[in-house]
Amino acid sequence: DTAVSQTPKYLVTQMGNDKSIKCEQNLGHDTMYWYKQDSKKFLKIMFSYNNKELIINETVPNRFSPKSPDKAHLNLHINSLELGDSAVYFCASSWRGQYQPQHFGDGTRLSIL
Amino acid sequence: GQQLNQSPQSMFIQEGEDVSMNCTSSSIFNTWLWYKQDPGEGPVLLIALYKAGELTSNGRLTAQFGITRKDSFLNISASIPSDVGIYFCAGPNSGGYQKVTFGTGTKLQVIP
16 A cells, blocks of 8 residues: 555646646655655755644745645645746655654656646 | 755665765754655655664664764665665754755665
8 A cells, every 4th residue: 555645646737837736645644745856856845734734834936835635635736837846746744743754655747848 | 054965976886885875964963864765756764863873774774873963874785786776864954843854865876
């Protein structure tokens, strides 16, 4: 059983479109995250939710809006896509706590044409 | 903000060789995590270190929490082709207690 699953795995779309990425975890964790990995493989946190409450919101353009309907799901909606949004987006989950290791999904590869 | 620099940035080694890589920080960390990312997949936790000086093994992998708490090391013994991937160190960010900073990564290629 996949622990953290993201859909879609690949997303190719035109500049200016709006798209969503979905994430679900079946580990029972109470905290979920979105990361962006750029072309140089650098991983950077974007958002984190704990029990549906936003607890981390990095300096991300407000075109990116996360939504957590329940603690097992965290979706990412992106409006007005730009070329610079091309990257791999990873969802992760963990227990709340500073030292809790995170479990990652396999990523969504977003390509903007 | 906090930065974690990993070296080397990339390395090519022969199958069977031992590998060493390290991670250094500009500030103190209380936890060090080592992840591996296989091509096309998400990072997977290899080893977690919680105490300065701690040495922990996971099969052929051994990681150490540096005494200064500003560095950590990962060694892989007798490398095999499936060790290929990017190795990341990570640690909790002092700027927020759920935030984790990831290192710049070490890309490992193993030549059979």
